[in-house]
Amino acid sequence: MGALWMAALARHHPTIHFLTVSPGNTAGTQIATNAPVLLRLLLKYFLQPILMPLLGIVHKLPIGAKRIVAALTDDSFRNGAFYASQQNALTGPLVDQSTFFPDLNNSTYQDNAVRAIHHFISEPITSTSK
Numbered sequence: 849m850g851a852l853w854m855a856a857l858a859r860h861h862p863t864i865h866f867l868t869v870s871p872g873n874t875a876g877t878q879i880a881t882n883a884p885v886l887l888r889l890l891l892k893y894f895l896q897p898i899l900m901p902l903l904g905i906v907h908k909l910p911i912g913a914k915r916i917v918a919a920l921t922d923d924s925f926r927n928g929a930f931y932a933s934q935q936n937a938l939t940g941p942l943v944d945q946s947t948f949f950p951d952l953n954n955s956t957y958q959d960n961a962v963r964a965i966h967h968f969i970s971e972p973i974t975s976t977s978k
Contacts, residue, residue: 858928
């Protein structure tokens with residue numbers, strides 16, 4: 849939804865450069881902070897530091913940060929595009945996701961995302977819990 853929204857913003861404001869960038873599967877973040885205790889321990893002490901790097905499905909925090917900095921400083925990144933890892937990959941070079949998910953370039957979908965977001969933020973959020 850966010851990538852579609854950013855693409856719509858890029859279309860409507862062509863003088864401003866909008867991008868959506870994934871840092872990739874990045875170890876060293878606090879992503880597991882609110883996970884159940886067993887999962888949190890498994891991620892922190894085994895999966896992220898040992899198994900995932902061996903499988904090539906995680907990279908270190910500086911690499912995730914470099915992906916975002918590259919998008920900010922490299923003019924070759926297309927305005928309105930969503931950049932993340934190659935198809936079926938969690939790490940590696942950044943690629944335009946619309947090359948294998950063309951719906952990201954659909955202006956109707958983009959505009960629908962804008963409407964949905966504006967509807968959401970204009971409606972009061974109510975709790976259904978008792």
